[in-house]
Every structure is written in C-alpha cells, then in structure tokens.
Amino acid sequence: MALNLIEDLYGKLPGFKHEISITDDPEMVGSQIRDILKVDSEKQKKVSGKYGAFNLWRAAIESAGVLVFQSTGVDVAEMRGFSINELSLPVIVLNSGDTPNGRIFTLLHEFAHIMLKEGGICDLNEDYDLPPEKQRIEIFCNHVAGAALIPREELLNEDIVIRKTYGGDWNDDELSTLAKRFKISEEVVLRRLLICGLTTNSFYKTKRDGFRKKYEVISKKSRGGFAPPDILAISRVGRAFVKLVLDSYYQEK
Secondary structure, three states: OHHHHHHHHHOOOOOOOOOOOOOOOHHHHHHHHHHHHOOOHHHHHHOOOOOHHHHHHHHHHHHOOOEEEEEOOOOOOOOOEEEEOOOOOOEEEEEOOOOHHHHHHHHHHHHHHHHOOOOEEOOOOOOOOOOHHHHHHHHHHHHHHHHHHOOHHHHHOOHHHHHOOOOOOOOHHHHHHHHHHHOOOHHHHHHHHHHOOOOOHHHHHHHHHHHHHHHHHHHHOOOOOOOOHHHHHHHHHHHHHHHHHHHHHHOOO
C-alpha cells in the first residue's frame, strides 16, 4: 500500500541508501547510525515519560526512510521484532507487548539488519545453536545496536563507571542509574559494560537470566486503560505511514 501511495504522490520510489558490511567495526557503525538518525547525547538524555525515548528513536528511523509498525497479540517469547529488507522502502515490525526499552533495542538491531541488506527475525539470544553465519550477523547487529544507544566514550565518562574500582559485579542501583541516564534497559547497559571489559561473562549471563524472567512477567501483565482509535492507529502503523495515507487522501490520490 505504501509503495503504491508513494508512487501516486511523487512518481518515484524513495530508495534506502544507507549500507554497512559485516566486516565493519560495530562501534564505528553505532556512531554512524547516530549521525544518520541525528540523535545526539543531549536529545537522548532529555526525553521524558515512559515512551519518550521510544518515540524519539522511532521517529528518527522513520525519517531515515523506514516504516516502523507494531504488532499485537503475539507473545514476546515468540517474536520481539523482525525486518523486511524491501530496498525501496524497508519495514521494521516491533512487538507492542514488549517493554518500551526492549522495543528500542529491537528497533536499532533491526535497523542494523536493514543496513546490512539482510532482513530477518530479531534474535537477541546469541546462545542458540544457530548456523555460524547467522550467529555472526546476530552478534554484529546486537553490538551495533548497543553502540548506537550507548556510545563507548559516553559510558566510560559516566561518574558511576569512573568511580568503579573493584571487580566486575554491578548492583541493581548502579545498573538502574545508568539505564535511566541513557533511557534504555539495564540489560543493554550491562551488555555494554561487558563489551567494554567492565564486567565478566558469567556475571552478565546470571543477571541476564534474571532480566528475562522479569520481562516475561511484565509482558504478561494487563496494561488496562483505553486508547482512542487515532492513538492506536499511529501506535500500530507509525506517523510516517499515517501521514502518507492522509496526504494521499487530501490530494485525492
């Protein structure tokens, strides 16, 4: 539908021109993505509210030429997100049952997949018995997503990190403080600390299992409340698609 509407409105398809290689440095790619999306530290840390950070990253990725949809009625254990690598107009689909912070990481993970010209289902667990090339891609996309969300130098310059002078264990308060600073989950913070050599693999895996159990409980909780139809429409298909439909309607296309 979107491709047809774009062609009717503008006469040509947009095309997605950003591209990376699996051999690139993930830290450099993370920095490149922040430049493409025009999200700097000030913007990231200034957002507020439960969905502030998610809306910031979603809008930035839609502005870069990707449609971002959200699914309903799918268990998070089955699917956190996937991407369709349609070169003229790529698509990322997120699971609305996931936490807002969980969706942010999936969003950046799938954006990395699209830049690799490699769509697929988001697989954050690298311990699965995957074919070597598939596992290499998942590890790369996870690393890129983390680097885009928490740049290495910014993490190392945080007071909590500078003051840390013992071991590789991090308590919940420390992880929570860093997560709130970067508006992302504690699991992503801990993963970045691991990649930066500031914790151990065994500590990360132990904590990760606890995070996963907590996310499962949260995702199964009833959210209650009632969202009006316009809010639901924008949540499910995104502002970019809604604007496309409305522009087509008002121009009688």
